Amino acid sequence: MIVSDARNDFNLALEESGKLLRRAKSEILQINVGKLCNLTCVHCHVNAGPKRKEIITGETIDRILEWFDQTDIPILDMTGGTPEMIPDFKRLVKTVRAFDEPRRVMDRLNATIINEPGYEWVPEFLAEHEVEIIASMPCYAPDNVNEQRGDGVFDRSIEAFQQLNELGYGRDPKLILNFVYNPNGGFLPPEQAGLEADYKREMKEHFDIDFNALYCIANMPISRFASYLKREGELQPYMDLLRQSYNPETVGSLMCRDTINVSWEGEIYDCDFNQMMKMPLGNSATGAKSTKVWDLDLDAFLNQPIRTGNHCFACTAGSGSSCGGSLS
Numbered sequence: 001m002i003v004s005d006a007r008n009d010f011n012l013a014l015e016e017s018g019k020l021l022r023r024a025k026s027e028i029l030q031i032n033v034g035k036l037c038n039l040t041c042v043h044c045h046v047n048a049g050p051k052r053k054e055i056i057t058g059e060t061i062d063r064i065l066e067w068f069d070q071t072d073i074p075i076l077d078m079t080g081g082t083p084e085m086i087p088d089f090k091r092l093v094k095t096v097r098a099f100d101e102p103r104r105v106m107d108r109l110n111a112t113i114i115n116e117p118g119y120e121w122v123p124e125f126l127a128e129h130e131v132e133i134i135a136s137m138p139c140y141a142p143d144n145v146n147e148q149r150g151d152g153v154f155d156r157s158i159e160a161f162q163q164l165n166e167l168g169y170g171r172d173p174k175l176i177l178n179f180v181y182n183p184n185g186g187f188l189p190p191e192q193a194g195l196e197a198d199y200k201r202e203m204k205e206h207f208d209i210d211f212n213a214l215y216c217i218a219n220m221p222i223s224r225f226a227s228y229l230k231r232e233g234e235l236q237p238y239m240d241l242l243r244q245s246y247n248p249e250t251v252g253s254l255m256c257r258d259t260i261n262v263s264w265e266g267e268i269y270d271c272d273f274n275q276m277m278k279m280p281l282g283n284s285a286t287g288a289k290s291t292k293v294w295d296l297d298l299d300a301f302l303n304q305p306i307r308t309g310n311h312c313f314a315c316t317a318g319s320g321s322s323c324g325g326s327l328s
């Protein structure tokens with residue numbers, strides 16, 4: 001169903017619309033620190049969960065930090081799994097914030113970790129280091145959230161966001177709190193600005209919660225979400241919808257152009273989705289064999305082609321989709 005060779009339909013769509021997808025200057029280092037998580041969400045493209053053992057080691061973090069410090073990449077984006085569950089989370093954040101040229105640090109937070117025993121330190125630590133939070137909140141009503149992410153997740157998330165608000169998140173300009181919406185099935189997200197206005201009104205009125213921005217992200221038809229769609233008989237209709245909704249205007253803003261995605265083992269990918277599809281770089285910007293980030297020559301990386309598959313239609317459908325929300 002999902003083809004990932006050079007002649008895939010996505011590449012044909014690019015060609016037919018006269019678009020080239022190539023690497024631009026790298027602006028974000030995104031590390032997927034591993035698959036360990038306290039939840040098992042239906043839409044998870046990482047297949048993360050409490051029993052997963054794959055997490056980044058201290059040695060791998062050291063090698064990445066040494067390389068990162070030498071670059072001018074301004075942003076570190078941490079994703080997972082649940083990043084706070086890795087043993088070196090605090091060290092990673094503190095080191096990057098203490099570089100001679102400190103970098104912006106973003107944390108893709110699963111808010112329920114805040115009320116798990118042993119993780120009480122998370123809110124204060126993130127605030128102290130001015131880590132920007134991007135938190136999943138697929139709806140402002142409980143039923144949709146619990147259905148997608150598990151029973152009780154809505155109430156636990158609300159409690160966590162109220163705690164973050166009390167520390168200044170979403171209120172103090174230095175403490176950014178952004179929410180992520182993703183659809184509860186095989187359909188595209190609605191228009192981002194309108195939904196953000198609805199979220200802001202409902203979250204304030206019912207829970208006195210403030211936040212900065214809402215990112216609308218389309219679900220990727222891979223991993224756990226693809227299995228879910230298949231079980232429901234919705235995989236082919238969803239793929240058809242994504243293809244029919246191809247919008248060439250989104251191509252210039254795709255996140256794979258300026259984001260370097262790195263696995264818990266230090267390997268480089270064009271994006272987190274390609275990582276989960278086991279599609280390493282399709283170019284020669286590293287040494288002949290290695291794809292480790294510490295071997296990457298950023299100058300050689302510029303203008304390199306990006307490896308695509310038919311799952312890429314999820315990024316170019318409608319208004320487009322990326323880790324930072326809609327693209328147009």
Ligand code: SF4
Nearest residue numbers: 037041044048081110
């Ligand atoms: S979507 Fe996020 S919170 Fe949910 S299982 Fe995956 S990594 Fe964990």
Ligand code: SF4
Nearest residue numbers: 256270271273312315
């Ligand atoms: S899945 Fe999206 S971000 Fe990844 S390579 Fe394809 S278009 Fe780029």
